[in-house]
Amino acid sequence: MRLDPRAKLILFAAVNIVGLGAPFSGGGGIVRMVETGLVAALLALEGSWTMSASALAATGAGLAAHTWLSPSGVAVLAAGAVNLFARFWPVVLLGCYVLSTTTVSEFLAALRRWRLPTALTIPFAVVMRFLPTLAQESRAIGDAMRSRGLRLGGGRPGAWLEYRLVPLTMRAVAIGDELTAAALTRGLDRHAERTSLARVGFRPPDWALAGAAAATLALWWTLL
Template identity: 45%
Template sequence: MKENVIYRPPKHRGVYLDPRTKVLFMFVLATLIFFVNKNLLMNSVLVLIPIVLLLSNHRYRPAFIYGGLFIIAILAKLLHGKLEFPYLLAMFLGLITELIFRFFPVFMFGYYIIKSTKPNEFISAMNLCHVPEAFIIPVSVVFRFIPTLGEESRSIGNAMRMREVRFGTPKFWKNPILILEYRVIPLMMSIAKIGEELSAAALSRGLGGLKKRSCLVELSFGIYDIGMAVITVLLIIWIIVGRM
């Protein structure tokens, strides 16, 4: 007869950050990004941090796409004033450059958090921080909602390809509205269904209950969290000194 084996959570390999470190650094990044508008080097460092973290999490495609946009933004910054562009093109390049330097770092870091953090890890981290469940439950549902929505979107795309409803096909030129109809309507129905199912699954697992939930996840600050803390302090000091 086999003896009962105590479950032990698997140890994390590679670069692993505590969910509390990720959330705190995202707020720090969102704050610092608006104080470096005139310093290209500081701005570049803040933009490179999400790229490095995405690469460490093996998210190569979004990292390379974001890195390519980042290189284009740097070239646009360096060539600004040296080359004369038409008014509309210059305005478009300026808008894209500001979006990449101002908003994309926070968006990409949020993407990294969603892809690298499991819902149970996030819930345990927020409980340790004494965050109200009114905030924990919706955000934990979002952690499962976005990947599930991506799977539904890919399934809809496969079905459209099987029916030859895509850009450039005879059906598209005959009725271009079909792409919008076949893509948006099933996706909206899936969004409503997925939201209801995930909310029911979260409540069935004890979220929102009156008693305190137990959790098998063991969270602790490690060497990488200390490294992020050191990087944060250095960035703050660098920005303060640079603005003097």
């Protein structure tokens, strides 16, 4: 199902606020279940059943830890870890969903409908392109480190960070340069008015999604 990028962004904002902010106790638990249910449903619609289940499982674990782990001793640490994971995981998954299901063109077109200036929207688009590319590079570095037996720093504790970050930084700079060159030579100019082939616009599912996001926030407001 193709959704308007703006509806996804509204949901993303709501899930961030609820996911990171709401407590696990009382009404917060209910708000969380609604929020996670939305994320899981979107992932399931795309056929990503494992991710969908993991969102539900993370929130379930967070609620269970809150209910049953007594606040003493080692349990505090464990409960803290589970709590943190349960807060972040649905947000991360929704981020992946947004990146995976939105093309750069749709994104630019949608932000233009919000009348955001090009100087502001183009950096967004660059990040959408840059992050997956950098992730590929990061995997390549990880592969090389494993192959050379440097996964844990090769005997020098702490060195693995240096091994990972120095090449990654160099590649980040080079990728930035090359992407910029590709964009400039094809006329991307922040002073110019762009058009777009992407068809964006709110249809019933978009209203439903944005409504659900707003309802989640409203629910939080009334229950707390």
